[in-house]
Amino acid sequence: KQEVTQIPAALSVPEGENLVLNCSFTDSAIYNLQWFRQDPGKGLTSLLLIQSSQREQTSGRLNASLDKSSGRSTLYIAASQPGDSATYLCAVRRNAGNMLTFGGGTRLMVKP
Amino acid sequence: NAGVTQTPKFQVLKTGQSMTLQCAQDMNHEYMSWYRQDPGMGLRLIHYSVGAGITDQGEVPNGYNVSRSTTEDFPLRLLSAAPSQTSVYFCASSTLSSLETQYFGPGTRLLVL
Numbered sequence: 485k486q487e488v489t490q491i492p493a494a495l496s497v498p499e500g501e502n503l504v505l506n507c508s509f510t511d512s513a514i515y516n517l518q519w520f521r522q523d524p525g526k527g528l529t530s531l532l533l534i535q536s537s538q539r540e541q542t543s544g545r546l547n548a549s550l551d552k553s554s555g556r557s558t559l560y561i562a563a564s565q566p567g568d569s570a571t572y573l574c575a576v577r578r579n580a581g582n583m584l585t586f587g588g589g590t591r592l593m594v595k596p
Numbered sequence: 597n598a599g600v601t602q603t604p605k606f607q608v609l610k611t612g613q614s615m616t617l618q619c620a621q622d623m624n625h626e627y628m629s630w631y632r633q634d635p636g637m638g639l640r641l642i643h644y645s646v647g648a649g650i651t652d653q654g655e656v657p658n659g660y661n662v663s664r665s666t667t668e669d670f671p672l673r674l675l676s677a678a679p680s681q682t683s684v685y686f687c688a689s690s691t692l693s694s695l696e697t698q699y700f701g702p703g704t705r706l707l708v709l
Contacts, residue, residue, distance in 0.1 A: 488638065518696060527600070527686055527700025528639070573638055581695070583654070586638020 486511045488576055490587035497564055498595050505559040505590045507574035512552050514576045519548050519559050522571040522589070531572075532559070564594045598622050600701035602687050608707045609677045617672040617704050619687030625699075626692045628670040629654070630662065632683040633703075639686060645670055646692060677708045 487510045497503055507517070516535045520528040532541045532548040534557070540549040547560040557574055571591045575584040603618045621628065629644035631654075641654030645664040659681060661673040670689075674681060684705050688698040 493636065516696065525702065527688070527702050528698075529700070530697065533696050575638065577696075583641060584639070586640070588636050588638050 486514075486576060486578065486585045488574060488585050488587035490572075490574060490590050492590060493588065494591040494593075496593045496595065499564060499566060501564050501594075502560070502562050503564055503592075505561070505572050505574075505592070507557040507559070507587055509555045509557075509576050509585075511578075512555050513578070514552060515579050517548075517550055517557050517574060517576050518584070519546075519557075520573040520575065522573060524570075528573065561592075564592075566594050566596050569593050600687055600689055600699050602685075602701035602704050604704060605702070606705045606707075608709065609674075610709055611678060613677050614673070614675050615677065617674075617685055617687075617706070619670045619672065619701060620668050621670075621687075621689040621699070622668065623689065623699065624667060625689035626667070627695060628664065628687065628689045629698075630660070630670070630672045631686045631688065632656065632681075633686060634683050642672065642685075674706075677706075679708045682706060682708045 489508050491506050518533045519531045534541045534550040545562040550557045571589045573589045575586040600621045626647045630642040631639035633639045640656045643662040645651045684703045686703050687701040690698040
């Protein structure tokens with residue numbers, strides 16, 4: 485059974501820092517991996533999607549990498565801002581269907 | 597275009613009571629799903645539907661029923677609520693051709709006493 489772990493569970497950084505959020509998964513046979521952002525009291529918003537054949541994806545200040553063989557993904561946030569404060573979730577998809585396995589999330593606070 | 601809407605936002609139930617969580621989308625999406633999110637845990641799939649009249653179980657379906665009589669609506673029913681069902685429930689929808697692009701509702705926070 486696939487298990488997804490995110491470390492750390494919470495992170496507090498001063499504004500302007502570059503930071504890395506980690507995601508690990510136990511079964512490397514994945515179809516793709518997705519990073520989401522969740523704001524308090526809100527649903528999830530997709531940030532980046534990496535297919536199993538890709539090594540990284542970038543969107544603005546966000547860069548996600550994937551090392552399928554070692555079961556790891558990282559989300560790099562450059563020049564963090566208070567508006568980046570949220571919970572970040574990673575999820576892996578086993579096949580082209582709908583089943584996502586989520587990690588527990590990293591709660592990020594960026595202090596002004 | 598309201599996207600995915602959920603009602604109610606918050607509900608308190610007593611053990612054994614029943615209730616229905618409502619979910620609606622106005623994007624003509626074929627695929628709709630229900631997740632639950634517990635503290636420190638990621639979302640877990642409860643039930644999903646690939647179109648009107650078609651539903652299937654997800655990872656944690658026990659204690660929940662669903663139906664899909666229209667494309668727009670996908671209600672989740674708790675027949676006899678238990679404290680273990682205290683959670684935040686999210687509904688999501690997408691097209692079948694782009695399952696990765698799921699639109700999530702704002703969630704329903706449920707407390708079962």
